[in-house]
Amino acid sequence: MAKLKLESFDAENNTALLSLDSSVYTLDVLYGAAYALIDRAYVLLDKQSREGGKGSRFIVHLRGKRKLNKDTIANLSGEFSNELLSQALRRKVVKQNGALIEEIVTQAIAGAAGAALPQDFAEEEDDLDFLDDPLGIAVPWEEKFSKNKKES
Amino acid sequence: MSAEIKLRLHRSMYMAQAIKDAIGIFEDFARFEMKRQDDHYNVDIHDIDPEVDGDLAGEFCNFALAHTIERKRKTPK
Amino acid sequence: MDQPDLTALIELKKVKAGFAVPFNHRQIGSDYLVTNDLGDWAFVTPQELQKLVYGTIQKEDPLYSRLAKRNFIAAELDIAAQAQRWRYKNQFLFYGPTLHAFVLTARCNFGCQYCHSSIVGMHRTDTDMSIEVAERAVDMAFQSTSPGITIEFQGGEPLANWDTLQHIVEYARQKNTLAGKALTFSLVSNLSLMTEERLDYLLDRKVQMCTSVDGPRELHNKHRLYRDADGFEVTTGWMKRINERYIELGLDPNLYRVEALPTVTRVMLERPRDLVDTYLELGCRAIFLRKLDPFGFAARTSKHLGYSMEQFISFYTEAVDYIIELNRQGVQVMERNAAIMLSKIIADYEPNYLDLRSPGGAVIGQLGYHPDGRIYSSDEGRFVSSMGDEAFCIGSVDNTYRELMTSAATRALVIAGTNLSQPDCVSCTYRPYCGQQPEYNYKTQGTINGRMRDSTWCRKHKYIFDYLATKLHEADERDLAMFDRWTTNRPQEHFLQADGS
Numbered sequence: 001m002a003k004l005k006l007e008s009f010d011a012e013n014n015t016a017l018l019s020l021d022s023s024v025y026t027l028d029v030l031y032g033a034a035y036a037l038i039d040r041a042y043v044l045l046d047k048q049s050r051e052g053g054k055g056s057r058f059i060v061h062l063r064g065k066r067k068l069n070k071d072t073i074a075n076l077s078g079e080f081s082n083e084l085l086s087q088a089l090r091r092k093v094v095k096q097n098g099a100l101i102e103e104i105v106t107q108a109i110a111g112a113a114g115a116a117l118p119q120d121f122a123e124e125e126d127d128l129d130f131l132d133d134p135l136g137i138a139v140p141w142e143e144k145f146s147k148n149k150k151e152s
Numbered sequence: 153m154s155a156e157i158k159l160r161l162h163r164s165m166y167m168a169q170a171i172k173d174a175i176g177i178f179e180d181f182a183r184f185e186m187k188r189q190d191d192h193y194n195v196d197i198h199d200i201d202p203e204v205d206g207d208l209a210g211e212f213c214n215f216a217l218a219h220t221i222e223r224k225r226k227t228p229k
Numbered sequence: 230m231d232q233p234d235l236t237a238l239i240e241l242k243k244v245k246a247g248f249a250v251p252f253n254h255r256q257i258g259s260d261y262l263v264t265n266d267l268g269d270w271a272f273v274t275p276q277e278l279q280k281l282v283y284g285t286i287q288k289e290d291p292l293y294s295r296l297a298k299r300n301f302i303a304a305e306l307d308i309a310a311q312a313q314r315w316r317y318k319n320q321f322l323f324y325g326p327t328l329h330a331f332v333l334t335a336r337c338n339f340g341c342q343y344c345h346s347s348i349v350g351m352h353r354t355d356t357d358m359s360i361e362v363a364e365r366a367v368d369m370a371f372q373s374t375s376p377g378i379t380i381e382f383q384g385g386e387p388l389a390n391w392d393t394l395q396h397i398v399e400y401a402r403q404k405n406t407l408a409g410k411a412l413t414f415s416l417v418s419n420l421s422l423m424t425e426e427r428l429d430y431l432l433d434r435k436v437q438m439c440t441s442v443d444g445p446r447e448l449h450n451k452h453r454l455y456r457d458a459d460g461f462e463v464t465t466g467w468m469k470r471i472n473e474r475y476i477e478l479g480l481d482p483n484l485y486r487v488e489a490l491p492t493v494t495r496v497m498l499e500r501p502r503d504l505v506d507t508y509l510e511l512g513c514r515a516i517f518l519r520k521l522d523p524f525g526f527a528a529r530t531s532k533h534l535g536y537s538m539e540q541f542i543s544f545y546t547e548a549v550d551y552i553i554e555l556n557r558q559g560v561q562v563m564e565r566n567a568a569i570m571l572s573k574i575i576a577d578y579e580p581n582y583l584d585l586r587s588p589g590g591a592v593i594g595q596l597g598y599h600p601d602g603r604i605y606s607s608d609e610g611r612f613v614s615s616m617g618d619e620a621f622c623i624g625s626v627d628n629t630y631r632e633l634m635t636s637a638a639t640r641a642l643v644i645a646g647t648n649l650s651q652p653d654c655v656s657c658t659y660r661p662y663c664g665q666q667p668e669y670n671y672k673t674q675g676t677i678n679g680r681m682r683d684s685t686w687c688r689k690h691k692y693i694f695d696y697l698a699t700k701l702h703e704a705d706e707r708d709l710a711m712f713d714r715w716t717t718n719r720p721q722e723h724f725l726q727a728d729g730s
Contacts, residue, residue: 031221036675042210043217045165063210086680089652097649104588105643112325112593113634114374
C-alpha cells in the first residue's frame with residue numbers, strides 16, 4: 001500500500017487515524033509533513049510491524065485543534081499526503097542540486113555577513129586567558145617530539 | 153491511582169530527551185511518569201490541573217514531536 | 230487554445246544532449262517560450278523546439294543565429310562573458326541587507342481593516358521605539374555589507390513618533406559621514422499627521438514619502454477608517470502638496486512623486502478601472518496591484534474582505550488590460566508587478582525586488598526592526614509575529630550583525646528561498662525571473678519551504694508571468710516600446726544622501 005490511508009475518523013472525539021507503508025517515505029519526510037500540521041492538529045506518530053514481521057506501517061494519530069468533520073479531515077489528510085510527496089521530492093531535488101545550492105547559499109551568507117571582525121570574537125576572547133595554550137602551539141617542538149617518542 | 157492519560161511514543165520516532173523536555177515544560181500542570189517498554193516510551197499523565205484550559209496531552213505530543221525533529225536536525229548523523 | 234502534442238513531437242531517444250544549454254519550456258499560444266538559467270528567452274514554434282532538442286538546426290538556418298544570440302546553443306556560449314553577466318545579475322549575493330524597516334511605533338490613528346501590523350491606540354506611547362533602541366538599530370543597519378542601505382520608517386503610523394524619526398535621520402546621516410554608504414530614507418505613512426513644518430524637514434533631509442490609497446474615495450474611506458476627517462481627502466491632499474513641493478524644488482515630476490500603493494479588497498474587485506483612474510487623477514504613473522496577504526488583520530478579516538486567487542487574477546487582468554489600453558492612447562502609466570517582471574525578462578536587469586529573487590530577501594536582503602529592538606527576517610516576518618508567532622524573530626539589537634547573518638535560522642530561510650531547492654521551481658520556465666517568500670509559505674502552508682504546486686504565491690506569479698509572456702508574444706512595435714518604457718530604470722538620485730554629509 002503506497003498511498004496514505006485514512007483508517008478511521010471519530011467525529012465525537014475529533015480524532016483521525018492515518019497510515020502508510022513505512023517503505024514509501026523516510027522518517028525525515030514523515031517528520032517534515034507532520035510538522036506542517038501541528039498548527040492545526042495534535043499529532044502522535046507511531047509505527048506498527050506488519051503481521052508476519054514483513055515490513056511496517058507508520059501510523060499518524062491526529063486530533064483536530066478545531067472541530068473536524070468529514071470534509072475537513074479529508075482536506076487535512078489530503079494536504080498531509082501532498083506534503084509527504086513534496087518533502088520527499090524536495091529532498092531529492094536538494095540532493096541533485098546540492099553543490100550549486102551550497103555555493104549560492106554560502107556566497108549569499110558570506111556576502112551578507114562580510115569578513116569577521118575582531119569584536120565578533122570579543123566574547124570568546126574574554127573567556128580565554130592569553131597564557132592558556134589549548135592547542136599546544138607554544139610547546140617547543142623538541143618537547144613534543146621527545147614526548148611522542150616516549151609514548152611510542 | 154490509575155493514570156488519566158496513557159501515551160505510547162515509539163522509540164524509533166521520539167527521542168527520550170525530547171520527551172523529557174516536554175515533561176519539564178508541562179510538569180507544572182500534571183504529573184508525568186515515563187517508562188521504557190519494548191519499542192515504546194510509555195508516558196502516563198496523572199493529576200492534570202483542573203484549571204488547564206486546552207488539550208494538555210495533545211500539546212505534550214506536539215511539543216515532544218517538534219523537539220525530536222529539532223534535536224535530530226542538530227545531532228550529526 | 231490548440232495544445233500541441235509534445236509526446237508526438239519529441240521522441241526521447243532522438244534528443245541530442247549537449248546541443249542546447251539546459252532550458253525549460255512552456256506553451257504560450259501555439260508556440261513555446263523557452264528560457265535558460267541565464268534568463269535568456271525566445272519563442273519557438275513546436276517544430277523549432279523539436280529541432281533545438283534534436284540538435285538538428287543547421288548553422289545557416291536563421292534559427293541557429295537567433296537562438297545562439299540568446300545563449301541557447303551550447304557550442305556558441307561565451308562562458309567568460311556569461312559568468313560576468315551572471316555575477317552582475319546576482320550581485321545581491323555579494324551584499325547584505327539593503328532594506329531596513331524600522332517600526333517606529335505600534336500606534337496608529339487609522340483603523341485599516343486589513344492592516345498587517347498589530348496596531349494600538351494613539352495613547353499607547355509605550356509602544357514607541359526609544360531613542361536608544363533606534364540608535365542601536367541604526368548601528369546594526371550600518372553594519373550591513375551592502376554599499377547602499379534604505380532606512381524605511383513604518384508603523385503603526387511612523388509620524389506619531391516624530392522625535393525618534395528625526396533622531397534616526399540625524400544619527401544615520403552623522404554615521405554616514407564615515408560609512409559613506411548610498412543612504413536613503415523612506416517614509417510609509419497615511420500622512421494624516423503631516424504638517425508644513427514636518428514636510429519642510431522631510432524634504433530638506435530628502436526623505437522619500439509613500440502612502441496608501443485604496444481606490445476611489447468611498448472605497449478608501451470604507452477600508453481605511455479615520456474618525457477625525459475624510460481620510461481620503463487628508464491623504465490625497467498631502468500627496469498633492471508634496472508633489473507641488475517637488476516641482477518647486479525643480480525635480481522632474483515624471484520621476485519624483487509621492488508613491489501610493491493600493492491594497493486590493495473584495496469590493497475593489499469589481500472596479501479595476503476606477504482604481505486605475507483614481508491613481509491617474511492623483512498624478513500617479515505607477516500602480517502596484519497587491520493582493521490582500523495572509524498576515525495580521527488581513528488574515529482575521531479575510532472572511533469579509535478576502536477573495537480567491539482566481540478572483541484576484543481576473544481583477545489583475547482587467548486592470549492591466551486597461552492600463553495597456555491607456556498607454557496605447559498615449560497615457561503613461563504602468564503596473565509595478567509587470568514592470569519588475571519585464572525588467573528581468575526583456576531588460577535583463579535585476580531590480581533586486583526582494584520577493585522575486587533567488588535566494589529571497591529574508592534576512593540577507595532586508596531586516597525588520599520592532600520598536601522594542603527585536604529583529605525580524607522581513608516585514609512579513611514581523612507580521613507573523615503580530616499574530617503571536619515568533620518564528621521569524623532572528624534576534625535583537627543585542628546580537629552582533631554576524632550572529633544574525635550566520636544563524637541557523639538565516640541559513641534555513643536562505644535555502645528555503647532558493648528556487649533550485651524547490652521541486653516545481655527547478656523545472657519552471659519562469660525560474661530565472663522568480664522567487665518566493667518563506668514567510669508566506671509558512672503562513673499559508675505550514676512550512677518555510679511550502680509546496681509550489683498548490684501555493685497561491687506560485688499561482689499568482691505564474692499567472693502574471695503567463696499574462697506578460699502572452700502579451701510579449703502578441704506585441705507589436707508599439708507595445709514593445711511601451712514595455713521598454715516600463716522597464717527603463719531611472720534612479721531617483723535626489724533621495725541619495727550626498728556623500729554621507
